[in-house]
């Protein structure tokens with residue numbers, strides 16, 4: 001008896017067995033392949049790789065990165081060598097393997113072996129690179145052409161999946177008015193080259209109205225970029241010489257300095273929502289004041305530093321939460337509902353008479369912002385940067401994270417205390433689906449007028465998804481029990 005005849009008639013059980021085996025193996029594959037977040041939004045994680053030089057518990061190496069919490073990771077930053085029209089490493093010892101270097105590029109791209117979901121990009125630019133050399137690059141056809149070829153070879157050499165443009169910003173900071181058009185040409189030519197190799201092209205985008213208006217032809221660059229990473233922070237800081245919120249979710253109607261304004265403005269200018277990625281700061285802005293330390297109090301033009309990040313006017317979330325977790329530090333905090341920001345302040349220093357203030361995003365701020373991003377059906381969110389989350393899990397967890405979610409009665413249980421902000425992003429992305437579900441409208445008779453078949457097809461598709469969902473939930477539960 002041949003196998004063929006057995007399959008045909010004599011042994012129907014074998015049919016069933018084969019079918020079950022193939023279903024379960026494909027289910028197994030799809031479950032096993034899930035090495036990232038359990039939702040289909042993007043979570044873009046920047047690593048400021050110089051964080052490795054921070055002292056003590058502030059030091060962040062690639063080994064500290066948890067690839068299961070992000071869909072995309074961006075290595076920040078590489079630089080521009082304008083004399084060669086080429087991308088270059090800004091820290092060859094950290095980035096490369098040559099001359100006994102630490103090989104950071106390949107360490108990060110190597111994480112794709114254990115976490116196949118992960119996309120790894122290299123960012124070029126950043127605040128310290130300025131704007132002038134980028135302006136020269138994009139203005140010249142020959143330089144642009146050379147750069148496009150070289151950068152494509154460079155990122156593939158180290159196994160990156162893409163390039164993230166972090167020119168801050170076209171037309172600003174010694175840039176030229178022509179940058180706006182020339183930046184479009186750069187993205188267009190990179191897109192043509194990258195399509196040959198299936199590479200990702202993204203860009204960090206300034207969030208202030210002035211920068212958006214002057215620097216970007218939003219419609220055009222949106223054609224060529226895979227994602228726009230909107231830097232929704234630094235709305236206020238010590239440079240204002242008064243206390244303000246770093247990244248207010250919303251502001252009074254006539255104030256363009258808010259996350260909501262930036263996102264809705266970009267949508268209005270024609271940015272496709274499925275390409276918009278909203279930035280979230282894992283840091284706060286700091287102020288020194290002799291006043292009470294309330295919002296809008298006059299402050300020094302230079303904010304105070306933290307022990308790890310050691311940068312005037314800037315404090316990582318890990319530094320903030322450490323101070324606030326200390327019962328004897330004398331710090332107090334206030335939640336602001338309109339902006340979804342926290343203002344925390346010290347006691348007055350008896351010698352200097354100064355009060356230290358920091359405005360920042362807590363877990364609750366992050367959760368509310370994720371909910372907003374999901375309400376606008378954006379591609380997802382971006383994080384600057386994972387190295388200032390409480391990546392060691394030293395702090396107490398916030399208890400008010402989902403305070404503003406109507407349908408959440410208890411916070412999801414966490415298996416780990418570290419990365420509280422990043423975990424909040426992934427939880428909130430899942431919870432937002434339920435939170436934003438509007439009650440179904442009563443059935444409508446006009447249904448009958450819809451061309452034959454379409455409704456039924458959709459309903460069947462729904463049923464298939466549902467039953468597949470049930471099966472995979474069962475398999476998932478089983479796997480979960482097995483691995484406990």
Ligand SMILES: *[C@@H]1O[C@H](CO)[C@@H](O)[C@H](O)[C@H]1NC(C)=O
Pocket residue numbers: 081082083128129130131133
């Ligand atoms: C721009 O390029 C020149 C020439 O290589 C270099 O000396 C200068 O430092 C660059 N500017 C910045 C801000 O990196």
Ligand SMILES: *[C@@H]1O[C@H](CO)[C@@H](O)[C@H](O)[C@H]1NC(C)=O
Pocket residue numbers: 326327328329330
């Ligand atoms: C807590 O704060 C107090 C007062 O600033 C300080 O002396 C102490 O060292 C801090 N404790 C920890 C564990 O950081």
